[in-house]
Amino acid sequence: MNHSFRIAAREALARAKTEIDSQHSERLAYAALELRMSIEAITYDRAQAYIEELPPEEYNTWKPKRLLEVLIEIDPRAAMSARFSLCKETKDGTPDPEAGWLDLGEERVFGLKEIRESYNRLGSYLHYPTIKQLKSGGHNFEKLRASCVEIAAKLEHVLAAKLFNANFKCLVNFECEECSFKVRKRFQPHDLKLEATCFTEGCKAIYKLERDTKDQDFIVRRKVHWIECTTQDCTHSVRVPHENVQEGNGWVCPQCSTEFVFMLGVARYKDEDVSTKP
Numbered sequence: 204m205n206h207s208f209r210i211a212a213r214e215a216l217a218r219a220k221t222e223i224d225s226q227h228s229e230r231l232a233y234a235a236l237e238l239r240m241s242i243e244a245i246t247y248d249r250a251q252a253y254i255e256e257l258p259p260e261e262y263n264t265w266k267p268k269r270l271l272e273v274l275i276e277i278d279p280r281a282a283m284s285a286r287f288s289l290c291k292e293t294k295d296g297t298p299d300p301e302a303g304w305l306d307l308g309e310e311r312v313f314g315l316k317e318i319r320e321s322y323n324r325l326g327s328y329l330h331y332p333t334i335k336q337l338k339s340g341g342h343n344f345e346k347l348r349a350s351c352v353e354i355a356a357k358l359e360h361v362l363a364a365k366l367f368n369a370n371f372k373c374l375v376n377f378e379c380e381e382c383s384f385k386v387r388k389r390f391q392p393h394d395l396k397l398e399a400t401c402f403t404e405g406c407k408a409i410y411k412l413e414r415d416t417k418d419q420d421f422i423v424r425r426k427v428h429w430i431e432c433t434t435q436d437c438t439h440s441v442r443v444p445h446e447n448v449q450e451g452n453g454w455v456c457p458q459c460s461t462e463f464v465f466m467l468g469v470a471r472y473k474d475e476d477v478s479t480k481p
């Protein structure tokens with residue numbers, strides 16, 4: 204079920220404007236609070252468009268900046284505004300110059316720069332002035348009013364766009380070998396190698412995706428390591444999934460019954476190998 208974050212963002216903005224218009228300086232803190240709520244709601248709305256690809260541990264991320272950063276990791280275009288146009292295609296897949304372009308409109312995103320410039324600036328007015336601030340006259344309400352007016356105008360501009368949450372994607376779909384969850388991984392046309400993680404709690408299986416040079420599809424392989432047993436005369440190799448390579452994890456060799464455990468260690472580089480240091 205989708206939540207109406209966009210409507211909530213508009214309602215919070217309207218309440219903020221009422222507080223700004225009241226002309227009472229002490230009401231400006233409420234305007235600042237409502238503007239922050241509007242910024243949060245508009246960012247959650249963007250995140251909702253990526254819900255299938257958003258790791259569940261990020262669902263509770265409430266800080267808009269952090270959330271937008273996660274979305275940018277999924278899709279570099281998540282925080283970009285854009286104008287969309289349609290054109291008839293010719294047989295060879297290029298735009299038909301005679302058909303002309305149909306302008307669909309503009310999508311406006313409240314991006315990382317806007318969040319950085321607005322969110323914390325408003326937050327500093329949500330607390331009682333500190334002793335240091337009081338010595339220099341307390342909160343500067345004139346400055347706060349100017350900030351509220353400026354940020355409200357930016358939010359209004361973004362929320363007035365008729366197109367929103369456009370999400371163009373190429374996806375690789377495959378079933379997780381461990382838990383049968385349908386894993387979806389976004390890729391860009393130029394991507395040749397990727398890594399994908401199954402989001403199921405308790406699974407977190409990691410996969411390597413490599414572009415097939417012949418048919419251009421992605422070949423999906425489980426990311427595993429084969430580790431040879433170090434016991435003398437034992438020939439067994441154990442298959443360790445990549446996500447299990449963690450300090451404290453281990454296994455028992457089925458051939459010689461030796462117990463192994465992953466531990467942190469330090470290896471000394473030879474002087475002549477310094478160029479290989481990470």
Ligand SMILES: [Zn+2]
Pocket residue numbers: 379380381382383384401402403406407408
């Ligand atoms: Zn899985």
Ligand SMILES: [Zn+2]
Pocket residue numbers: 432433434437438439456457458459460461
């Ligand atoms: Zn062994």
